[in-house]
Amino acid sequence: MSNYFKHKFRGKSLGEIIGMIIFGGIFITGLAILFGFIIMWLWNWLMPMIFGLTTLTFWEAVGVFILFKILLGGCSGFGDKSSSKKSKCKKEPKGEFSKWKHYDNFWKEEGNVAYEKYIERMTNDAESND
DSSP: OHHHHHHHTTTOOHHHHHHHHHHHHHHHHHHHHHHHHHHHHHHHHHHHHHHOOOOOOHHHHHHHHHHHIIIIISSSOTTOOSSOSTTTTOOOOOGGGGGGGGHHHHHHHTHHHHHHHHHHHHHHHHHHHO
């Protein structure tokens, strides 16, 4: 999997990589703030009226979100009796991304030779279509 990141960042400048990291951090922070406000708003709208509970501040809402994520969200949640506790979080990737588990072995065995053959084949196909 180490070559996956090298492949994804191939051809990108250091400034682009740092920009993506900063943007990702800002995006994750924004989502955390948004979740906190949504939980606070929903709690303060519903819980006092329905159950007579007190209202929450923003940080209490974030704490409730984290608590519920730990208790209910975990890696596989409740009811998964088939897996052991040690391997509960280790799941096989789903979808197209699961093919990347073979990426490192491919590059060790075939490497750039297969890639160069592919590029040559694509170049020849493009020239023959023109």
